Amino acid sequence: MMKKNYYQKMAVLGVLLLSLFGFQKYIDKKTDHFPNIQFVSESLPTEILTEFDPNELDENQWQKLGFSEKQTATILKYKKIVGGKFLSKEQFKKCYAISEEKFSQLSSFILLPETNLEAKSGNSGFKNYENKTLSITRKFNPDQLSQNDWENMGFSEKQAAAILKYKSFLGGSFVSKEKFKECFIISDENYAKLAPYLILPAKTPANFNPYERKLNTQKTKIQITPFDPNTLDTAGWMALGFTEKQANVIVNYRDRNLKGSFKTLEDIQNCFVISPEKFAELKPYIKLNSATMVKNSDTKKTEFKQQEKTDFAKTDMNSVTFKQLLEFGLDEKSAGSMIGFRKKLGGFMTKEQILETYNIDKELVQKLLSIAPLDNSKVERYSLVDAPEEWLKNHPYFKYSADKIIFYRISNPDDKKIWKLLKTKPEYEARMRLYVK
Incomplete structure (x- = not known):
């Protein structure tokens, strides 16, 4: 009987001890301090945000966008988990290190399709921008x-x-x-x-x-004093508020097209890069001096003829000459590149192709294209079956697929079948089809 009472007391004591231990654990758990997760919500000034592909950013670039080191590590780790590349904004948003506030700030600048469905269908219009190797040849500001x-x-x-x-x-x-x-x-x-x-x-x-x-x-406003436009160099025109490129265009226009000097105010006004507003601002200060004007070498004044100006509204971009491009204001490098690319293509089919030319002043060329027409009716076009081998191998759009086309058409003399066998990227095929009948 005594043993029975003893065991009962020990059992009750054990229950009490276990209860006290469990309660203490509960108290300890209640007082645990969990780490605070903070999202960087400071907004970057909208004027320094621009479109970007989140797949191209490294750790430092993510931090420059306002993310902490831990958030950046989480984003990069999440990118690996989803296959090493974000496919859409929808997928990017799911990364828990990116708050709603931060996503709403960045969303409109992200170069990704909205949803995974759009990304997989290829109908989003999204383009991948490939990184190029930097070419630096000299020191620069x-x-x-x-x-x-x-x-x-x-x-x-x-x-x-x-x-x-x-x-x-x-x-x-x-x-x-x-x-x-x-x-x-x-x-x-x-x-x-x-x-x-x-x-x-x-x-x-x-x-x-x-x-x-x-x-x-x-x-700060530019202080303009009276000046002779025939004595100004590039730096002088820049001091009047023009960019370096605009200043170069003005100097080239004066020296090449006008044979060394402006003769009238109209000559200055006709320079393409001088807007009507800028000319009105400069006009009161322009002092043309006959002593600085270059005289015509021809002594017979009756035989002097002013150089006829090109009407670019009637000048076909597939026949515009090197000299005419210089007249418009392009430098020799831009003009040469455009003429050279046109020759390789056999002629431009669209104005967009002209803007793809390397080493051109796109802003100036865009202005030219807004004026000048493009006639592509005389550009050579072939079917894949009939295209000459030499033409295929030398054409910029076909040369990388030339051997395949020549091989496939031997046993498949049908353009539709050849296109299927080529399996080229949609953007490459679109360019090639411009020159296919």
């Missing part, structure tokens, strides 16, 4: 580079626009190598290549304020 200059260096059109947008945000100057490096579109790898060539101070001034700088830039 990045403040002086145009959109076209950045593209020629190896950046895509979107990346070049982003760099210029960032410069504008800083007040019109990159200020220092430090600030230049902070441009989120420039990866650490590309910055390492660019840094030795940058003509910029290494450090940012302690009192630097981009907003104050922008305000001062907007307030």
Whole structure:
């Protein structure tokens, strides 16, 4: 009987001890401090955001977009989990390190289809922008580079626009190598290549304020004094408010097309890069001096004839000459590239092709294309079955598929079957079909 009571007491004591232990664990659990997960919600100024492909950004670039190191690591890890590439905004949004607020801020700038379905169907109109190798040959001041200059260096059109947008945000100057490096579109790898060539101070001034700088830039007005347009060089025209490229166009127009000098105010007004508003601003200060005008070498004044100007509204882009392109304002490199590309193609089929030409001033060419017509009726076109072998192997759009076409058409003399067998990318096929009957 005593043993029975003893065991009962021990059992009750054990239950009490277990209860106390469990309660203590509960108390301890209640007082645990869980780590706070914080999402960086600070918004970047909208003026420095531009379109980007999240698949191209490295760790440093994600942090420049406002993400912490941990968030960046999570995003990159998530990208690996989904197959090493984000397919759509829908998929990107599911990464838990990206808050609703942050996604809404970035969404309109993301170069991805909206949904996975669009990505798989290929109907989103989304294009992949391939990274190019940078080509840098000399030291340069990045403040002086145009959109076209950045593209020629190896950046895509979107990346070049982003760099210029960032410069504008800083007040019109990159200020220092430090600030230049902070441009989120420039990866650490590309910055390492660019840094030795940058003509910029290494450090940012302690009192630097981009907003104050922008305000001062907007307030500053160009002080114009009377000038002789025939004595100004490129720097002189830039001092009047023109960009370096515009200034070069003006000097080339004067020296080449007008044989060395402006003779009348109308000559200046007719220069394409001088807008009516700018001409009205400059007109009161223009002082034409007969002493600085280049005289015609022909002594017989009766035989003097002013050079006939080209009416570009009636000039076909498939017959425009090198000299006419220079007359419009293109430099020799741009004009030569356009004529050379046209010759390789056998003629342009669309105006979009002209803008694909390397080493051209796209802004100036776009203005030309808005005026000039394009007649493609005389451009040679063939079927895949009948196209001459030499033509296939030399044409820029066909040469990489030429051997396959020649091989396939031996046993399949039918264009539809050959297209199926080629299995080229849709964008390549679209270009090739421009020259197919």
